[in-house]
Amino acid sequence: MSFERKKVVVLGAGYAGLQTIAKLQKLVSAQDCDITLINKNEYHYEATWLHEASAGTREYKDCLYPVASVLDASKVDFVAAEVTKINRDEKTIETTNGTFKFDILVVALGFESETFGISGMKEHAFQIENINTARRISAHIEERFANYAQSTDKDEKDLSILVGGAGFTGIELLGELTERMPELCKKYGIDQAKVKMTCVEAAPKMLPMFSDKLVNYVVDYLEARGVEFKIATPIVAANENGFVVKNGEQEEQLYANTVIWAAGVRGSHLMEESFEGVKRGRIVVRDDLRIDGYDDIFVIGDCSAVMSGEGDNKRPLPTTAQIAMQQGEFTAKQIVKLLNNDQLGTFKYDDKGTVASLGSHDGVGVVFGKEITGKKAAFMKKVIDTRALFKIGGTGVAFKKGKFL
């Protein structure tokens, strides 16, 4: 390659950022460019497994691995620091561990919880945002069950869990919770019939990405394991007692000592602070994944909005790990083209399907256009999860952390 040595900086070691690095370090030699990866933590966590860590069906430690373990240290400098500011015009990144210059920037800072301004939701509900919030949820549930078991003045709310949202995250979380309950109740000598799990959803349909047949499968599965659904029921507030919901014209208080918000995510708050035209932390990217006016800045993963469709039907693609990883791989190739002054390509999303787990042995999904349920879906989910580990971390990480049972 013949180009001057440029500074490539990647922000975030989630699916998008780490996949960019994993591919880029294969495509360039150490002399081709300086690559720096900046991530808040020393580790990468599997965000698509956060429902498992939250419910306590999977040890949080099993959902993460050291970022450095997948890097080629001769080509990539890793900085464990929090990005505090992106100066797009000065071409610098401010972090808690110094300021870094870039010639080419990849923003892959991922998602945060979005509570849509619902009163008290941030203060009174747990959010599923990262591995630490997930750890807190599972520890809290266990602590409530332990408290119930040992107290003489028993508080039924200790055994009540409210989940806000019947989208992908809420449903997968409920699937894990139903798997966790028998073990937790046995551990603390609690009659499982006393446990109350309620899912509250504002929209008239849950899991909008799936057919009625698959949705009915999910409802039957979860109801049979004790979950109560309140669909078309908007949550108007969260407080120290639980959720306040709208029931027709009336407001109703739902009580629980574990309250989890799983109904909304947005891109990083740094996006609004750094760029114009950002909506809920997402910026519309061009079809080469760069942003308008900045030919040296790629935005990928949950901070990006990739528009799909024609004319008035143009909509942003949903934010998923599947897209984030495809964007990462594509971006690595675009960086090489940029370094070589070659023409950049067009990102094309290849939708391989979606599978929602219902605990570790069941699920529903659409794979290569075909609907699947039950054990088949659970198996496919494990294949997808293990493939993601393999794509970024190779056989080493896949063998160590993969789902084989």
Ligand SMILES: Cc1cc2nc3c(=O)[nH]c(=O)nc-3n(C[C@H](O)[C@H](O)[C@H](O)COP(=O)(O)OP(=O)(O)OC[C@H]3O[C@@H](n4cnc5c(N)ncnc54)[C@H](O)[C@@H]3O)c2cc1C
């Ligand atoms: C419970 C759950 C289940 C899901 N299941 C699926 C699924 O089955 N299939 C699917 O395709 N998608 C799924 N998703 C969505 C998927 O997890 C996201 O779309 C994906 O994580 C986005 O990848 P990303 O790289 O953009 O961001 P992230 O995975 O969020 O990674 C962002 C990285 O940036 C770091 N970071 C953030 N801010 C800073 C900062 N200021 N400074 C430094 N570092 C920072 C973070 O620590 C993190 O390492 C699920 C999400 C959840 C919550």
